[in-house]
Amino acid sequence: MSRQLDNDNPTIFAPTASATSKRVQQGKASLWASEALSDDEYDYDSASGSGEDREDIDSEEVYDLLRSITDPEHPVSLEALRVVNPDDIHVAGNRVLVYLTPTIPHCSMSTLIGLSLRVRLLRALPPRYRVDIRIKSGTHQSEHAVNKQLNDKERVQAALENKHLLSVVEGCLSTADKRGRT
Amino acid sequence: MPQLQLIAELPSHSEPAWAVTFNPTRSLLASCSTDRSIRLFSYILPSSPSADNFPSSSDPKPVFSLNKVVSTDHKRTVRSIAWSPDGRTLASGSFDSTVGVWEEVIPSSDNEDEDQEGVYKPDVEGEDSKEEKEWECVTTLEGHESECKSVAFSSDGALLASCSRDKSVWVWEVQPDADFECIAVMMEHSQDVKCIAWHPHEEILASASYDSHIHLAFDDPDSDWMLFQKLHAKLPPTPLTLSHDSPASLINALIPSPVEKEADKQLDVPPLEEEETVWSLAFSPDGGYLASGGDLGGIRIWKRQGNQPDSTWTEVLHLAVHTRSIFSLAWSPSPSPSPEPTDLGLLASAGGDGKIVVFQLTSFESGVSMKPLAAIKDAHGVSDVNSVGWCIREDKKGLGILSSAGDDGSVKVWRLVSDV
Numbered sequence: 001m002s003r004q005l006d007n008d009n010p011t012i013f014a015p016t017a018s019a020t021s022k023r024v025q026q027g028k029a030s031l032w033a034s035e036a037l038s039d040d041e042y043d044y045d046s047a048s049g050s051g052e053d054r055e056d057i058d059s060e061e062v063y064d065l066l067r068s069i070t071d072p073e074h075p076v077s078l079e080a081l082r083v084v085n086p087d088d089i090h091v092a093g094n095r096v097l098v099y100l101t102p103t104i105p106h107c108s109m110s111t112l113i114g115l116s117l118r119v120r121l122l123r124a125l126p127p128r129y130r131v132d133i134r135i136k137s138g139t140h141q142s143e144h145a146v147n148k149q150l151n152d153k154e155r156v157q158a159a160l161e162n163k164h165l166l167s168v169v170e171g172c173l174s175t176a177d178k179r180g181r182t
Numbered sequence: 183m184p185q186l187q188l189i190a191e192l193p194s195h196s197e198p199a200w201a202v203t204f205n206p207t208r209s210l211l212a213s214c215s216t217d218r219s220i221r222l223f224s225y226i227l228p229s230s231p232s233a234d235n236f237p238s239s240s241d242p243k244p245v246f247s248l249n250k251v252v253s254t255d256h257k258r259t260v261r262s263i264a265w266s267p268d269g270r271t272l273a274s275g276s277f278d279s280t281v282g283v284w285e286e287v288i289p290s291s292d293n294e295d296e297d298q299e300g301v302y303k304p305d306v307e308g309e310d311s312k313e314e315k316e317w318e319c320v321t322t323l324e325g326h327e328s329e330c331k332s333v334a335f336s337s338d339g340a341l342l343a344s345c346s347r348d349k350s351v352w353v354w355e356v357q358p359d360a361d362f363e364c365i366a367v368m369m370e371h372s373q374d375v376k377c378i379a380w381h382p383h384e385e386i387l388a389s390a391s392y393d394s395h396i397h398l399a400f401d402d403p404d405s406d407w408m409l410f411q412k413l414h415a416k417l418p419p420t421p422l423t424l425s426h427d428s429p430a431s432l433i434n435a436l437i438p439s440p441v442e443k444e445a446d447k448q449l450d451v452p453p454l455e456e457e458e459t460v461w462s463l464a465f466s467p468d469g470g471y472l473a474s475g476g477d478l479g480g481i482r483i484w485k486r487q488g489n490q491p492d493s494t495w496t497e498v499l500h501l502a503v504h505t506r507s508i509f510s511l512a513w514s515p516s517p518s519p520s521p522e523p524t525d526l527g528l529l530a531s532a533g534g535d536g537k538i539v540v541f542q543l544t545s546f547e548s549g550v551s552m553k554p555l556a557a558i559k560d561a562h563g564v565s566d567v568n569s570v571g572w573c574i575r576e577d578k579k580g581l582g583i584l585s586s587a588g589d590d591g592s593v594k595v596w597r598l599v600s601d602v
Contacts, residue, residue, distance in 0.1 A: 094445075132451045154261070154376070158258075161259060
């Protein structure tokens with residue numbers, strides 16, 4: 001209780017876009033597996049005529065995967081804190097680029113939030129997607145250092161094998177499957 | 183022009199595979215993974231090797247099979263493995279911060295020994311013992327404070343080096359009976375040390391780091407192990423160019439397709455502003471050059487300027503090759519039966535863009551040239567390629583055979599073949 005919060009009074013915004021629900025909601029988020037948007041689990045009800053064309057994921061769907069993740073410091077979603085924003089998510093081909101906006105420029109939680117986003121997308125997106133995560137330019141005093149760390153695959157792997165860190169990430173992700181619903 | 187031909191897809195690890203390496207004296211290939219196991223694959227080379235540099239794709243292929251799955255005691259990812267030059271010892275570096283040392287031993291089984299006493303049993307041809315040997319951890323080296331990222335034996339096997347996220351590089355002296363004594367701890371890097379590599383015939387150790395530097399160290403006769411040069415890349419990248427007569431396979435793998443160009447146009451991922459991590463190192467077999475690969479996907483070549491142990495190295499080439507981090511480099515002697523003196527051999531690179539690229543390196547008066555020889559994209563499907571390793575053996579058989587490991591957990595084997 002005594003720990004000093006980085007930002008003890010963040011601005012909380014009302015949710016904006018409603019949740020898209022293109023796909024069947026599945027079980028609750030657990031390690032790696034469930035709720036994955038794997039290509040095979042797609043509902044190909046729109047005439048399976050041209051066989052191998054697969055539905056591409058758009059930025060709105062990626063936003064849905066991320067919006068309800070809980071902030072590590074506050075019992076509030078990343079959407080409500082405007083840490084993730086629909087306009088800051090870009091998808092093209094097999095690439096996903098997510099900009100995150102820390103609530104304050106010295107937020108020490110940025111790396112942890114970025115890790116939560118990465119783990120969420122690692123679990124939920126089909127493996128063909130390559131994900132890059134960046135701090136939104138000008139919103140963090142050490143954005144370049146955080147960017148480098150968030151995109152180092154060895155550090156991400158090592159973080160996932162760190163039980164304490166993983167449990168914090170799991171806590172943040174426990175609400176992720178709400179996808180904007182309350 | 184040669185091509186890479188896939189000759190084996192081996193039973194996969196259950197989690198990402200991080201490293202592959204051929205045994206220098208025996209027909210064994212080893213791989214390691216986040217699933218904490220080490221896999222050993224055995225292979226048989228075709229009996230009549232091709233007289234040319236490269237076999238034809240219809241020539242008999244080497245046959246690979248899973249030999250052993252060694253469950254390690256490592257508590258986290260096994261990130262790196264290395265064979266000793268005599269091929270008897272395998273070292274493993276793990277994210278649990280320890281280094282394991284593995285040797286093949288006859289498991290001690292109490293009652294069997296007594297049963298066999300006095301009973302004549304002829305030695306089976308080609309086997310040291312009728313009993314099945316097992317790979318066992320004979321020593322665990324502790325000392326690093328966090329993830330060990332790379333391990334390597336020196337060229338004569340007298341020294342083992344390890345490096346870690348704790349920013350240190352350790353040198354261990356290999357003593358009899360699986361005894362290892364730490365003789366140096368170098369702390370000059372300011373961030374994670376990602377990779378280490380020994381010079382092919384001298385006691386020179388290169389280390390590459392998240393701090394964007396490569397350090398070169400040697401055993402100073404007047405003192406201790408010490409750093410003698412910090413390399414920091416300066417050259418801007420030269421774009422990769424292909425000649426007009428390049429085969430389609432090379433063009434397809436290295437030149438972006440219209441779809442990829444369109445995606446590039448739509449979504450330009452901004453490069454990291456921090457200086458690039460150096461992920462991978464490989465010395466040329468003649469010891470005169472060092473290749474390095476980093477986050478920006480370019481291969482850099484450094485040339486040794488002299489023959490003293492602490493002669494300086496200078497950057498002579500920077501070629502843009504991959505579109506994402508280069509996680510692994512491997513340099514093989516030329517497979518040619520009678521290589522030209524200027525033939526520096528074959529350099530393979532692989533990385534986060536899923537490609538494997540093989541270059542012919544040639545020295546000329548003022549420098550070195552890198553000619554793309556063969557390339558494969560999506561070598562491990564949609565996964566990153568974490569490691570490539572050439573088959574380099576004492577008997578020089580198997581040159582031109584390359585193995586790779588990916589985030590999909592799979593281990594693949596390729597060979598260079600002559601025909602299109």
